[in-house]
Amino acid sequence: MIMQMQNTTKxxxxxxxxxxxxxxxxxxxxxxxxNVSLGPDAMAGLIGPNGAGKTTAFNLVSGFYQxxxxxxxxxxxxxxxxxxxxxxxxGVARTFQNIRLWNQMTVxxxxxxxxxxxxxxxxxxxxxxxxxxxxxxxRIEKEARELLKIFELDKYxxxxxxxxxxxxxxxxxxxxxxxxxxxxxxxxxxxxGLNSADIQELIRLIRWIHDTxxxxxxxxxxxxxxxxxxxxxxKVIDFGQxxxxxxxxxxxxxxxxxxxxxxxxxx
Amino acid sequence: MLAxxxxxxxxxxxxxxxxxxxxxxxxxxxxxxxxxxxxxxxVNIILSTSLNLVNGNMGEFSCGHAGFMCVGAYVxxxxxxxxxxxxxxxxxxxxxxxxxIYFFPLIIIIGGIAAAVAGLLVALPSFKxxxxxxxxITIAANYIIISFIENLGVIGGSRGFMGMKKVxxxxxxxVDLPWMVIWVFIFTIFTxxxxxxxxxxxxxxxxxxxxxxxxxxxxMSVNTNKMKAITFMLSSGLAGVAGxxxxxxxxxxxxxxxxxxxSTEVLVMVYLGxxxxxxxxxxxxxxxxxxxxxxxxxxIFKWVIIPLILIIVMQFRPEGIMGNRELSDVFPWMKRxxxxx
Numbered sequence: 001m002i003m004q005m006q007n008t009t010k011x012x013x014x015x016x017x018x019x020x021x022x023x024x025x026x027x028x029x030x031x032x033x034x035n036v037s038l039g040p041d042a043m044a045g046l047i048g049p050n051g052a053g054k055t056t057a058f059n060l061v062s063g064f065y066q067x068x069x070x071x072x073x074x075x076x077x078x079x080x081x082x083x084x085x086x087x088x089x090x091g092v093a094r095t096f097q098n099i100r101l102w103n104q105m106t107v108x109x110x111x112x113x114x115x116x117x118x119x120x121x122x123x124x125x126x127x128x129x130x131x132x133x134x135x136x137x138x139r140i141e142k143e144a145r146e147l148l149k150i151f152e153l154d155k156y157x158x159x160x161x162x163x164x165x166x167x168x169x170x171x172x173x174x175x176x177x178x179x180x181x182x183x184x185x186x187x188x189x190x191x192x193g194l195n196s197a198d199i200q201e202l203i204r205l206i207r208w209i210h211d212t213x214x215x216x217x218x219x220x221x222x223x224x225x226x227x228x229x230x231x232x233x234x235k236v237i238d239f240g241q242x243x244x245x246x247x248x249x250x251x252x253x254x255x256x257x258x259x260x261x262x263x264x265x266x267x
Numbered sequence: 268m269l270a271x272x273x274x275x276x277x278x279x280x281x282x283x284x285x286x287x288x289x290x291x292x293x294x295x296x297x298x299x300x301x302x303x304x305x306x307x308x309x310v311n312i313i314l315s316t317s318l319n320l321v322n323g324n325m326g327e328f329s330c331g332h333a334g335f336m337c338v339g340a341y342v343x344x345x346x347x348x349x350x351x352x353x354x355x356x357x358x359x360x361x362x363x364x365x366x367x368i369y370f371f372p373l374i375i376i377i378g379g380i381a382a383a384v385a386g387l388l389v390a391l392p393s394f395k396x397x398x399x400x401x402x403x404i405t406i407a408a409n410y411i412i413i414s415f416i417e418n419l420g421v422i423g424g425s426r427g428f429m430g431m432k433k434v435x436x437x438x439x440x441x442v443d444l445p446w447m448v449i450w451v452f453i454f455t456i457f458t459x460x461x462x463x464x465x466x467x468x469x470x471x472x473x474x475x476x477x478x479x480x481x482x483x484x485x486x487m488s489v490n491t492n493k494m495k496a497i498t499f500m501l502s503s504g505l506a507g508v509a510g511x512x513x514x515x516x517x518x519x520x521x522x523x524x525x526x527x528x529x530s531t532e533v534l535v536m537v538y539l540g541x542x543x544x545x546x547x548x549x550x551x552x553x554x555x556x557x558x559x560x561x562x563x564x565x566x567i568f569k570w571v572i573i574p575l576i577l578i579i580v581m582q583f584r585p586e587g588i589m590g591n592r593e594l595s596d597v598f599p600w601m602k603r604x605x606x607x608x
Contacts, residue, residue, distance in 0.1 A: 062486055084485045100483040102476050104591065109472060116473045117488025123497050126468035127461055140469060180488060
């Protein structure tokens with residue numbers, strides 16, 4: 001599967017293009033005039049204080065909300081009016097701030113059910129069990145097992161996610177997102193709740209995923225060391241407004257960022 | 268040889284069971300009373316397993332199952348009487364009564380399809396609401412269906428509708444076999460077969476994904492609206508099949524027998540068996556039917572005893588008889604004969 005992914009021709013067109021996106025909830029402007037363009041192998045970050053609108057931005061990209069204004073394009077295709085599962089089909093996969101695995105399903109089933117949009121059979125064939133059904137189920141299971149093996153989760157295939165250590169649950173959620181074969185992977189605070197050893201491993205994992213799979217990664221994170229080590233390009237937002245953008249060093253020393261995080265001294 | 272035996276053991280068992288029951292019924296070795304208990308057991312299995320699909324696997328709370336049963340009962344009754352028997356309202360039969368024997372399963376299935384369409388009454392609102400609000404909608408759906416039929420004078424309104432016995436007699440005149448027993452048995456197995464295959468396919472597991480985390484399901488490419496519509500329609504369609512069989516067993520239907528009390532009865536069976544456990548739903552339907560019959564001498568007091576039993580079960584075993592496990596999880600040796608998952 002990795003081979004397949006590497007062989008796809010690299011397009012120069014942006015994977016994600018957000019132009020002048022604004023999202024209002026009643027009188028509250030959660031995101032204002034947001035612009036982003038991510039190339040095919042981008043590794044970008046999004047930071048900001050609590051409530052800045054980071055997750056809202058992810059929810060907009062993954063199709064949970066429709067932006068009040070502006071446009072989102074994924075691989076050139078606008079997502080306006082699409083339900084989240086259709087947006088996923090365009091090539092976006094994401095993880096969640098609080099882990100959202102299906103806990104009463106085995107690890108293998110978690111990956112298998114994530115292929116729901118790519119099933120070649122429907123209701124009637126699932127009951128009549130035609131040859132299409134068996135071919136499709138076999139293929140899905142084989143791919144799921146391969147993917148779990150790559151990420152060294154293969155010894156947990158029949159385990160339930162709740163029985164896994166927290167770090168592995170995070171990893172499994174990332175693997176589940178990757179199983180969608182996305183062009184763009186959105187990671188919402190992947191390091192939340194991990195200890196420093198786990199964080200180092202996560203950094204290695206994310207970098208490895210970026211190098212191995214043909215995927216562009218956009219992540220939200222509070223741990224600055226993760227951001228500084230991974231991201232080429234960081235965007236900082238506060239109250240929905242973009243306040244700074246650039247390399248890690250540029251952002252770290254930007255006065256607007258410092259005042260957003262630490263407050264002004266001229267109160 | 269042994270491997271072959273193991274592979275087909277379930278089929279062999281079912282054919283033998285069906286054959287024995289039919290033979291005993293044919294020889295009149297089982298009394299009519301026990302025979303009807305057996306048939307209601309089948310109907311109850313269909314009802315509880317199909318409701319379990321929505322309440323157990325999908326995690327929604329549907330309490331209008333009897334409404335869909337009512338649709339199935341009326342559609343297949345009216346269709347059967349219209350086609351195959353002389354009726355004072357519908358007049359002469361449209362088809363030769365000797366054909367009833369071939370068309371009977373079709374009539375039941377058409378009743379099921381009609382009930383599945385009625386299931387849209389719940390399926391469409393489920394796109395936007397869930398939990399308690401959807402539960403209220405299901406109760407409303409139950410009332411809508413019953414009130415509609417109560418006010419439909421052509422088919423008897425609240426007085427009920429009868430004449431199904433004539434269809435059964437027509438079938439008996441063609442070939443003398445206990446047809447109702449055979450069809451109840453076949454449809455019960457058919458229901459379990461459908462649900463088992465649906466639940467164990469990746470497609471059907473999308474339903475459990477919706478139950479466990481709907482947001483994750485939607486993001487991980489599950490078309491939740493489509494899955495909800497299919498699941499509600501399958502569940503109510505099977506309830507319709509159960510309703511059709513119920514109508515033909517009794518030979519008389521009236522809207523009053525499909526009220527909210529009947530829905531509650533099915534709910535009790537599902538919760539007693541254990542959520543999302545197909546074998547639990549089957550076992551509790553069997554158990555519940557027998558319990559109702561054992562307690563029949565107590566007359567009205569059985570409605571004191573049965574809820575009390577439910578309370579006691581919920582107190583000491585809140586997950587129901589089987590929890591969310593299947594028989595093969597409890598008795599691993601069964602896996603040699605059939606694989607559930």
